[in-house]
Amino acid sequence: xxxxxxxxxxxxxxxxxxxxxxxxxxxxxxxxxxxxxxxxxxxxxxxxxxxxxxxxxxxxxxxxxxxxxxxxxxxxxxxxxxxxxxxxxxxxxxxxxxxxxxxxxxxxxxxxxxxxxxxxxxxxxxxxxxxxxxxxxxxxxxxxxxxxxxxxxxxxxxxxxxxxxxxxxxxxxxxxxxxxxxxxxxxxxxxxxxxxxxxxxxxxxxxxxxxxxx
Amino acid sequence: xxxxxxxxxxxxxxxxxxxxxxxxxxxxxxxxxxxxxxxxxxxxxxxxxxxxxxxxxxxxxxxxxxxxxxxxxxxxxxxxxxxxxxxx
Numbered sequence: 696x697x698x699x700x701x702x703x704x705x706x707x708x709x710x711x712x713x714x715x716x717x718x719x720x721x722x723x724x725x726x727x728x729x730x731x732x733x734x735x736x737x738x739x740x741x742x743x744x745x746x747x748x749x750x751x752x753x754x755x756x757x758x759x760x761x762x763x764x765x766x767x768x769x770x771x772x773x774x775x776x777x778x779x780x781x782x783x784x785x786x787x788x789x790x791x792x793x794x795x796x797x798x799x800x801x802x803x804x805x806x807x808x809x810x811x812x813x814x815x816x817x818x819x820x821x822x823x824x825x826x827x828x829x830x831x832x833x834x835x836x837x838x839x840x841x842x843x844x845x846x847x848x849x850x851x852x853x854x855x856x857x858x859x860x861x862x863x864x865x866x867x868x869x870x871x872x873x874x875x876x877x878x879x880x881x882x883x884x885x886x887x888x889x890x891x892x893x894x895x896x897x898x899x900x901x902x903x904x905x906x907x908x909x
Numbered sequence: 910x911x912x913x914x915x916x917x918x919x920x921x922x923x924x925x926x927x928x929x930x931x932x933x934x935x936x937x938x939x940x941x942x943x944x945x946x947x948x949x950x951x952x953x954x955x956x957x958x959x960x961x962x963x964x965x966x967x968x969x970x971x972x973x974x975x976x977x978x979x980x981x982x983x984x985x986x987x988x989x990x991x992x993x994x995x996x997x
Contacts, residue, residue, distance in 0.1 A: 700941065700970040710985075717942070724942035724950045731941050731955075733975040739982040757975035759960050 701907065703765035704754040705734040706747060708806070711871045712769055714878040715800055719767050721883060722897065726904045732767060733758060747787035755793065762795050765903060769800040777801045777892060796903040803892040807844035810877040811851065812886040820873045820880075821855035821866065828857050835886050848874065927980040932959040937972040 701723075705716040716734040723730040735754055737743055743753040747768055755762060768784045775783070784799040802808055810817075811832055818826050830851045833841060841847055852873050856866045866873075887893045921927065927935070937959075940952040958964035960971040974981065983990070990996075 702970065704975060717940075721942040721950050721952075724944050727944055729941060729943055731939060731970055733973065735975045735978040737978075739978055739985060754975055757978070758973045 699729055701728060701730045701764040702758075703730055703732045703763045703767055704751070704758065705732040705767045705769070706737065706750045706754060707734065707769045708771060710736045710738050711875045712806060712878065714875060714881075715769050715806075716767070718878075718881060718883060719798065719800065719896075719900070722900045723904065725883075726901065728904050728907055730765060732765075733763075747784055748790050751788055751793060752791040755791070762793055764907075765796045765798060766793055767798045767800060769806075771805045772801050772803050772892065773805070777803055777895060781895070796906060798896070798899045798903060800896050801892055803839040803890065804841065805844045806878070807848040807874070808838040808841065809881060809887050809890065809893065810848055810874065811838050811841075811844060813877075813880070813882065816877055816880045817848075817851055818855045820876045821852045823856050823858075826855055826857050828854050830854050835889050839890055839892060848877075924980040927977065933962040933964075935959050935962075936964075937976055939972065939976075941970075 705713075705719065707713055707715060713734050713736070716732045720730050720732055733754070735757060737745070737750045737753065740753060743749055747770070751766055751768070754766075766788055768788065770780055770784060772780045780801045781799045784801070785797055788797045812835060814830060814832055815824070817830060817832075818824050831854070832851060833847070838844060849867070849870055852870065853863060853866060856863065858866060881887065888897075919926065935958075936956040939955050939957055941955050942950050942952045944950055955970065957970050957972045960973045962971075965971045
């Protein structure tokens with residue numbers, strides 16, 4: 696901790712997941728803890744392996760070798776399941792000799808599950824905020840059970856855009872940017888609070904806040 | 910010069926400019942979410958000094974190379990580059 700601000704490092708699964716760092720910071724802030732996460736884009740560090748341990752180790756080295764107060768690691772649960780993935784993250788972090796707090800961010804199956812909850816946000820990023828086309832969004836209790844939420848979200852954005860031909864192709868190509876914008880707009884107090892993956896994240900944050908005496 | 914500048918402030922996103930600055934001179938503009946007295950969460954802008962620099966207080970927040978990766982590495986998807994064996 697430096698003054699009244701805690702320091703941390705955020706290891707994302709991909710570079711379009713970077714807005715999750717701000718989301719985790721605001722979850723801490725809402726519980727009275729000022730946390731600043733450094734979120735290096737590890738994809739630009741070609742010589743650092745992609746596994747969690749290598750990235751955490753590289754991040755700590757870049758921070759001058761001092762252990763940050765919190766390490767936040769984002770990984771999709773995919774087919775491994777949330778608990779197995781949490782365990783994997785905690786073990787990888789320990790393996791590099793890191794002993795302070797760890798917050799795993801593990802959306803069930805994929806991060807896109809968290810982005811399928813806000814119809815208006817999807818229409819907005821698709822560039823057609825007043826559109827009326829049916830998007831066929833899943834119900835809240837269904838999103839974590841979808842087998843491929845990424846392709847589902849892709850289809851929903853295309854439906855929301857209501858364009859054809861070349862314009863449709865150009866919307867399709869911009870999926871990573873649209874996905875990033877949806878993450879940026881994720882309402883931390885919205886429907887997402889009903890998802891198991893999100894609740895597990897809140898539990899981890901609260902555990903860490905308690906160890907900080909919050 | 911009769912009345913020299915005492916301080917010059919440059920606001921930049923340029924990786925070239927950042928790389929040519931003495932880290933002692935750099936300040937990183939970062940948004941840190943904070944809880945307001947009414948319970949809402951808002952982001953406040955902080956200007957952070959580089960770790961170990963003269964501005965860095967013993968217990969104040971700092972930034973490090975971990976915050977500068979995009980300023981210190983070539984951008985992804987570049988359209989032109991030297992042959993691999995010419996790269997430094």
